[in-house]
Structure formats: structure tokens, C-alpha cells
Amino acid sequence: MLRKLAVVLAAMAAAVAFAPAANATTAAVPTKATAMLAPEIAIPARVAASTCDSSYLCFWVDSDYRGERGKFSGNNAHWSNYGQPDCQDGNWNDCASSAKNRGTSCSVTLYEHHSYSGDAETIGRGGDRSNLRNQGMNDKTSSNRWC
Ligand SMILES: [Ca+2]
Incomplete structure (x- = not known):
């Protein structure tokens, strides 16, 4: 559980670190706390395999x-x-x-x-x-x- 939490926090920290500069200019006083409430985490679109296993x-x-x-x-x-x-x-x-x-x-x-x-x-x-x-x-x- 703690390990999972650590991973989540690390992901959120990464999102904050790589937040687009535009966010910084639109927010009057960007704070780390604000960013963590609404982290900019890109969720990749679901990608289905275009491959086909042998025999199918x-x-x-x-x-x-x-x-x-x-x-x-x-x-x-x-x-x-x-x-x-x-x-x-x-x-x-x-x-x-x-x-x-x-x-x-x-x-x-x-x-x-x-x-x-x-x-x-x-x-x-x-x-x-x-x-x-x-x-x-x-x-x-x-x-x-x-x-
Ligand atoms: Ca048909």
C-alpha cells in the first residue's frame, strides 16, 4: 500500500515538473498544492493491438x-x-x-x-x-x- 502510494506521488510530482508553461502563465500564483489538486497527467488513448497471433x-x-x-x-x-x-x-x-x-x-x-x-x-x-x-x-x- 505504501509502495503504491509512493508511486502515485512520484507520478504526480512528475506531472507537476512537466506541466506545460502555459499553465504557469494562466495561474496568477501557481502553487504546488494547486497543481497537485489538478495534476496534468496525460492519459494515452486506448490502443488495440494491430498484430495477430499465429494460428488465428x-x-x-x-x-x-x-x-x-x-x-x-x-x-x-x-x-x-x-x-x-x-x-x-x-x-x-x-x-x-x-x-x-x-x-x-x-x-x-x-x-x-x-x-x-x-x-x-x-x-x-x-x-x-x-x-x-x-x-x-x-x-x-x-x-x-x-x-
Ligand atoms: Ca452479413
Whole structure:
């Protein structure tokens, strides 16, 4: 507990030390106490991984492997079964905008409809699709199947 407190205090001290000069000019008499009540601590935006582990099909809410990432190692007939709060319906159905195939032996096909039907886009082993719009599949995938 004490160690944690020490870390927090150190972070606050660092924030005070690196506070932008503009703050000093806007405050009439900047005091350390004031600064500690409202420390300028930058919180980095959440960064989702754009990488994809071996053996998976990975897919992202946005193009260029951005936004939340999902991954499957097997066939999935109903992407609607997999929740994703950042998707329009709260699940992965009709949501993926980019994808990578990092399977170790097969191509993987994305299908427009559930149960492997409708339009399809096959991604070879090691292949990427930075923007599924280019394949007419943006926000359309509802199922996937390997080789
Ligand atoms: Ca669909």
C-alpha cells in the first residue's frame, strides 16, 4: 500500500515538473498544492493491438487493423454469437472492416451471411485485407470457414 502510494506521488510530482508553461502563465500564483489538486497527467488513448497471433484469423472494427480486435482459430457459422460493444449491434456480425489470416496451414473465407453463404472473400495464409471495402465486404462478414 505504501509502495503504491509512493508511486502515485512520484507520478504526480512528475506531472507537476512537466506541466506545460502555459499553465504557469494562466495561474496568477501557481502553487504546488494547486497543481497537485489538478495534476496534468496525460492519459494515452486506448490502443488495440494491430498484430495477430499465429494460428488465428484476426479482424478489426475499423480499417487498417484499428479499433477493437477479434480473433478466431476455428470455423464460426454465427459471428453474431460473439459480443463486441464497439459494433453496431453489440456483436461481431456485419462489423469487421479489416482482417489478417495468420493461420498456419489454410486460407480462410469470410462470408456475407451466417452459415457460410452469400458473398465471400478468401484470404490466403499470411494474407491481409487492410480495408474490406475494397472487396465489397466492409461491415458484412457473418461467418468464417477455414480451407
Ligand atoms: Ca452479413
